[in-house]
Amino acid sequence: MxxxxxxxxxxxxxxxxxxxxxxxxxxxxxxxxxxxxxxxxxSRVYASGAGVRRIxxxxxxxxxxxxxxxxxxxxxxxxxxxxxxKSGAAKIYKSEVLNVVDDGTGGKQLTLSKPAVGGAAAISVFEYKNGVIAKPQAIETVAGAIVTLAASATVGIGDEVEVYYQFQSTSSHSxxxxxxxxxxxxxxxxxxxxxxxxxxxxxxxxxxxxxxxxxxxxxxxxxxxxxxxxxxxxxxxxxxxxxxxxxxxxxxxxxx
Incomplete structure (x- = not known):
């Protein structure tokens, strides 16, 4: 029909x-x-004649x-x-607040939630006091998700620190x-x-x-x-x- x-x-x-x-x-x-x-x-334009629109x-x-x-x-x-x-692997920025723990020998250690990439130079650790970033802390070594602080670090065992780093995502779209x-x-x-x-x-x-x-x-x-x-x-x-x-x-x- x-x-x-x-x-x-x-x-x-x-x-x-x-x-x-x-x-x-x-x-x-x-x-x-x-x-x-x-x-x-x-748009529309006009031709007028004798005060009247004509065209x-x-x-x-x-x-x-x-x-x-x-x-x-x-x-x-x-x-x-x-x-x-673009799809594939990508480096992702991450920050987190962690507690400093004893590495078993009296050293100060952190365990990240993700393995870090770029080594110690690519990680920043700061003392975290009253909910804000404070003094930077020196890093001695980084092995995957384990960060060992240098002996000169001023934070103590049990203190909170804020860590900035990157990890590798194997699947991403950017x-x-x-x-x-x-x-x-x-x-x-x-x-x-x-x-x-x-x-x-x-x-x-x-x-x-x-x-x-x-x-x-x-x-x-x-x-x-x-x-x-x-x-x-x-x-x-x-x-x-x-x-x-x-x-x-x-x-x-x-x-x-």
Missing amino acids: ALDLGRYGSREILKLQVFDAVSGTPLMYFDYANTASQEWTA AWDGDKEEKLTVETQIFTMQHLAMIAGEEI LQFTAKGFPKYVKLVGDTLYQDEVGAEAVAAQIVYYKAKLQPNFTIAMSSTGDPTSISLVFDLFPQKVDGVDVTTEITLYEE
Whole structure:
């Protein structure tokens, strides 16, 4: 049966497929945004005669798609950064408060929660008094997670110290935000549903944004109170030749 056009209402989220605009490689599927809104703007100038507008010229047409999400992935951040996600081993910074213990010979020793990398030169130990960092303490040797303090260390057995060091993680994913990295062009394909007032059924709609580029400005808030942070992904939309026509957005209603 042919699909008839109807009168529609929209109250469904847009589920986005994201593709590399050059290679067509899928980058991610994104079906958990809270809101998505598309905006069209243009300028209009007039020729007037005898105090009345008589001719209008339209131009400077712009489109953008804004997606708000409280759930995000490293792929989202990579699109904003314009950089690749790197996977593998990584050195991780760590600090912890420990008690000085006797090494069995009267020496002063610490046991880190992770084996340290970089040797004694890469570890810093400070006396920890009243909840704040105090005097630095000299280190004699480091063997994995065992740190032996030098004889000149001023802390005593049982005292607290704060330790700064790095350990090796064998499995990690990292992303660098560089001075010259900017978002790349992508193609977006969005799926949603329009509710038909008369037909009383949902109609499937697919919206293709042929060429889009994320705006490089964004904010990630971190707080222990209030609502979770929401990230605004704002895509500028650009025309792409489709059958010889410059098309920015194409909406298709179809029967499943």
